[in-house]
Amino acid sequence: MLKSVQIGLLSLIGLQSFGQQGVLKSDVLGQGIGRRPASGEVALDSEKEQQVLFEPKQFKSINQSIIETEHQVVFIGKMAPEGLNIYEIPLFGDYQKSAVQLEEDRLFLENCDKNFESRDKASRFFSDMGWQYLSEGSKEMSTYRFNLAYLLDENNIDAFWGLGVIEYQQGKYEDAIKLMSQGIQRDSKFNVSLMVDLATVHLACYLENSHSIDLQKANKLLSDATLLAPNFANAYFQMSKMHLLENKIDEAWSDFHKGYSLKPSDLDTGLLSQLLEKQADPKGLFK
Structure with missing residues (x-):
């Protein structure tokens, strides 16, 4: 499995609330989502030229x-x-x-x-x-x-x-x-990043069509992901979004704090705003 890099992006729910296309963030590649090879494994320009030959x-x-x-x-x-x-x-x-x-x-x-x-x-x-x-x-x-x-x-x-x-x-x-x-x-090999990305797409699909099956599938994927990788912050952030969609605010805050404690740099400001609109932070960390 290739190594991957991660950076923080705007949250799916936050973007949706402004009518914009959301982005996934499990192993980010620039403007997109998904896994990106480590810098040493990305094809060089000379390799790009080589591939054209065949x-x-x-x-x-x-x-x-x-x-x-x-x-x-x-x-x-x-x-x-x-x-x-x-x-x-x-x-x-x-x-x-x-x-x-x-x-x-x-x-x-x-x-x-x-x-x-x-x-x-x-x-x-x-x-x-x-x-x-x-x-x-x-x-x-x-x-x-x-x-x-x-x-x-x-x-x-x-x-x-x-x-x-x-x-x-x-x-x-x-x-x-x-x-x-x-x-x-x-x-x-149970690629957790892929599982979380797929769950995030299910959440986007739910926002579009309100089919409960998408929430069910997202829940299963994210539950499995947190069991396989308990320290994977984005799985908890996505779980928080799912609970927010279900109007389970206490659970949403709990998972948000889990994700934040694991990787503060991935703070999802859009999700945070959505949570604060629903309920004050139970821990008082965010206003």
Whole structure:
């Protein structure tokens, strides 16, 4: 697991109250969310130039065909609409690739096999590049790299995590949840940062549609996260936000203080303002 860095950001609830898009903050990467490789593991400019030598080219896809089974019509080879670049859609949009694209993918994988010790390392190289491009604000380039990481290793959780972050940043919460959930399903090591990020997206989704299931899922993820990593401050801050949404103010203050005691530098001013509007700080630390 790569090392990560964290900084404090405005809270999700605080931003929502001003009608702005929230940001997650479990292992921050610049303007986005998710984990970011340590500085020594982020691809250098020379590596960016190197990767261009064996990235697949972009082609347009047309047409589709169908077959009928005993129970339903199944689309086989559903091709992307003319002009749509599937490499810039999460997981290629589940579209069938053209013969030319499949050949380019084959050559890409072949070249990766020559340039990396393993496809696992090649996949991590491209997911690291995805995080780097995302930190620079280039969502299309980032999506492209995460897709390549997925092409190399379908179990690379960073591919799903990163693509989920991109969808979240665009306000596509349901899509973000689907992608991050796939990452969780493939994660045998229980990545707490990913769990907290997914919980935060569920909270954003609840603010948008008021579906109680989102609160239930956020609660389960955050409860598990605090058990696995009792000293992870952001898990408590997110738990505080969840309790605030449930109007459980005493619990919200309790978790806020837990998070603050663990990492004061991550003080969530937006959340603090929301709490103070509801009730004075029981400990009298904040006015």
